[in-house]
Amino acid sequence: MTASSTPAMVELQGVAKRYGEVNALHRVDLSIAKGEFVTLLGPSGSGKTTLLNLIAGMITPSSGRIVIDGRDATTLPTNKRGLGMVFQNYALMPHMTVFENIAFPLEVRRLSKAEIQRKVGEALELIQLGHVANRKPRELSGGQQQRISLARCIVYNPALILMDEPLGALDKKLREQMQLEIKRLHAELGITMLYVTHDQDEALTMSDRIVLMNGGRIEQQGTPDTLYFRPETVFSAEFIGSSNLIPGTVEIGADGSHALNTALGRFDAPAPERAIKAGEPAVLLVRPENMTLTDAATPASVAGHIEDSILLGGVVRHFVRCADGSSLIIQELNQPGRSGAHRGDAVRAAWQPQHGRLLPPAPAG
Amino acid sequence: MAQSSSASDLSPWTALLLLAPLTAVMLLILIYPLGLTVWTSLYNGRFSFDAYVELASSTLFLRVLRNTFEIAIGGTLVSLIVGYPVALHLAAQPPRRRTAYLIMVMLPFWTSILVKSFALVAVFGNQGLINQFLGFVSGGTLNVPMMFNRVGVILGMINFLLPFMILSILGSLLALDRRLILAAETMGAGPLRIFWKITLPLSLPGVLAGVLINVTLSIGMYITPALLGGRQDMMVANLVDFYTRQTLDWTAASATAVALLILSGLLVALLGKVRGSAGLAGAGA
Numbered sequence: 001m002t003a004s005s006t007p008a009m010v011e012l013q014g015v016a017k018r019y020g021e022v023n024a025l026h027r028v029d030l031s032i033a034k035g036e037f038v039t040l041l042g043p044s045g046s047g048k049t050t051l052l053n054l055i056a057g058m059i060t061p062s063s064g065r066i067v068i069d070g071r072d073a074t075t076l077p078t079n080k081r082g083l084g085m086v087f088q089n090y091a092l093m094p095h096m097t098v099f100e101n102i103a104f105p106l107e108v109r110r111l112s113k114a115e116i117q118r119k120v121g122e123a124l125e126l127i128q129l130g131h132v133a134n135r136k137p138r139e140l141s142g143g144q145q146q147r148i149s150l151a152r153c154i155v156y157n158p159a160l161i162l163m164d165e166p167l168g169a170l171d172k173k174l175r176e177q178m179q180l181e182i183k184r185l186h187a188e189l190g191i192t193m194l195y196v197t198h199d200q201d202e203a204l205t206m207s208d209r210i211v212l213m214n215g216g217r218i219e220q221q222g223t224p225d226t227l228y229f230r231p232e233t234v235f236s237a238e239f240i241g242s243s244n245l246i247p248g249t250v251e252i253g254a255d256g257s258h259a260l261n262t263a264l265g266r267f268d269a270p271a272p273e274r275a276i277k278a279g280e281p282a283v284l285l286v287r288p289e290n291m292t293l294t295d296a297a298t299p300a301s302v303a304g305h306i307e308d309s310i311l312l313g314g315v316v317r318h319f320v321r322c323a324d325g326s327s328l329i330i331q332e333l334n335q336p337g338r339s340g341a342h343r344g345d346a347v348r349a350a351w352q353p354q355h356g357r358l359l360p361p362a363p364a365g
Numbered sequence: 366m367a368q369s370s371s372a373s374d375l376s377p378w379t380a381l382l383l384l385a386p387l388t389a390v391m392l393l394i395l396i397y398p399l400g401l402t403v404w405t406s407l408y409n410g411r412f413s414f415d416a417y418v419e420l421a422s423s424t425l426f427l428r429v430l431r432n433t434f435e436i437a438i439g440g441t442l443v444s445l446i447v448g449y450p451v452a453l454h455l456a457a458q459p460p461r462r463r464t465a466y467l468i469m470v471m472l473p474f475w476t477s478i479l480v481k482s483f484a485l486v487a488v489f490g491n492q493g494l495i496n497q498f499l500g501f502v503s504g505g506t507l508n509v510p511m512m513f514n515r516v517g518v519i520l521g522m523i524n525f526l527l528p529f530m531i532l533s534i535l536g537s538l539l540a541l542d543r544r545l546i547l548a549a550e551t552m553g554a555g556p557l558r559i560f561w562k563i564t565l566p567l568s569l570p571g572v573l574a575g576v577l578i579n580v581t582l583s584i585g586m587y588i589t590p591a592l593l594g595g596r597q598d599m600m601v602a603n604l605v606d607f608y609t610r611q612t613l614d615w616t617a618a619s620a621t622a623v624a625l626l627i628l629s630g631l632l633v634a635l636l637g638k639v640r641g642s643a644g645l646a647g648a649g650a
Contacts (some may be wrong), residue, residue, distance in 0.1 A: 056551060078550040091548035095566045104562070107554035156552070 017063030042213030084153030301350035406619035416620035447529035537571025
């Protein structure tokens with residue numbers, strides 16, 4: 001999945017971080033190509049921030065090697081790594097004006113006054129905030145402050161920009177605007193970006209590639225499409241998008257066709273990418289939008305009754321309680337004249353067998 | 366919405382009742398003696414400003430006044446120069462070790478200033494540890510007088526002033542968001558630039574608070590110059606003592622005390638203005 005044609009911007013080789021007895025990060029290998037937008041996605045404690053801090057140089061790895069832009073940076077101090085970083089709390093210098101904040105990295109690089117003037121002006125232009133140059137950060141809104149902190153990064157053209165949940169402190173609408181803004185800047189400037197978030201929507205919206213982290217390990221990585229449509233584990237399936245998971249045991253026919261025997265019946269399913277032996281436990285994943293409500297008893301369908309229906313604007317989500325007590329989610333497009341399904345109605349949740357996906361069961365615990 | 370129990374909703378009478386005990390105590394122990402002092406300085410059989418006129422033309426008073434400001438400002442500067450690095454080091458420690466170090470910083474507070482002063486003589490005096498050592502290595506020729514002169518007063522004073530300076534600066538340094546430093550590091554800034562451009566400017570409120578507290582405390586210093594200073598190092602408080610106990614001139618003593626109060630009040634106001642907030646000027650008075 002990693003782009004092998006372009007040279008790597010960041011290369012992690014067997015990088016691990018231990019704090020005493022605790023493994024914050026197990027051996028991780030990761031390569032980020034030049035110009036790529038990679039998101040580290042995962043719940044808190046999954047190791048994504050540890051990984052980011054290792055690349056930033058704020059902590060040193062317990063083992064392994066970090067190469068940035070072809071240079072071994074494993075023990076290089078932060079200020080020698082040539083990075084940019086955007087923080088969740090913006091980390092703008094409160095005693096400096098917006099102009100001085102953006103000029104700071106240029107002063108570090110000993111640019112001439114005229115050069116600084118020009119570059120800061122350009123950066124402010126890029127984020128359309130030229131009119132606030134002489135204000136102090138605290139006089140600006142959260143969204144403006146985060147754009148200033150982006151400009152402060154972009155202005156010195158670092159090879160790699162790290163972003164640590166940069167939009168976490170903003171409200172939903174502003175967050176969506178900023179997602180597009182960051183994407184636009186990435187497309188215009190072609191800077192490699194490594195973005196940390198726990199928000200799956202943000203990861204799906206912005207990334208060229210998502211690296212899903214879980215318990216200090218990389219659970220799965222790939223394009224947003226891959227992670228959404230071809231999750232390899234129950235964790236991936238549940239973390240990205242919503243999912244219906246039906247447990248059972250695998251049955252393999254003489255022709256190699258797969259099926260899952262479950263408490264709700266026997267369902268045909270495509271062969272999994274990673275082979276699961278016959279008779280072994282597995283889980284059948286069907287995305288809610290691939291399920292429909294029907295009356296006909298098709299082979300891939302489960303009987304139940306509607307427990308609740310909620311309207312989410314463009315889509316409707318039904319919660320169906322099955323005979324064995326488990327519950328399924330069915331998501332349908334909302335259309336005028338849609339036949340109303342009512343609470344308590346007996347229905348069947350049906351799907352196309354090729355939309356099912358067999359996954360190895362989640363590890364116990 | 367204001368809660369019914371919030372302080373702003375107290376009726377004026379309840380507020381007055383709550384403030385009454387403190388007001389009474391302050392009236393008794395602060396305002397009354399102060400008023401009496403001002404009165405004594407102005408009334409000696411008849412009402413006049415003679416004491417102040419005399420003070421303004423007294424070379425003794427003016428010399429003592431100059432001493433006082435020199436010692437107070439000098440002591441504060443030494444305390445700042447010595448204290449800032451200590452505060453910087455403390456701020457960089459993990460919380461538990463910082464607590465241990467802070468206890469060491471506070472230790473002088475738990476010792477009587479009298480005991481500390483004599484301890485300083487044992488170390489810095491003519492027969493003290495340092496001069497004994499100097500005499501030993503120089504074969505008896507070297508003896509640096511460090512007690513009963515200006516150096517002695519400043520040494521004794523910073524021993525008392527330092528904790529106030531360190532704690533004020535430490536407060537500012539701990540309030541400094543560490544991510545600002547990390548951000549500066551990622552932008553390529555070295556430790557020196559980070560100190561000058563970020564740490565120092567952002568710790569200035571603490572520095573100014575420390576300076577203010579130190580100046581205020583040292584300007585009224587009495588025991589230290591009396592014990593560790595020479596005859597040339599008399600401060601205003603010692604002069605007040607001289608008038609009250611040696612010459613029994615209570616009018617001059619009162620006028621001197623009132624002059625000191627006004628002058629230090631002006632100094633505090635000035636420093637408060639530099640700081641750009643009136644809040645601390647009030648707290649330091």
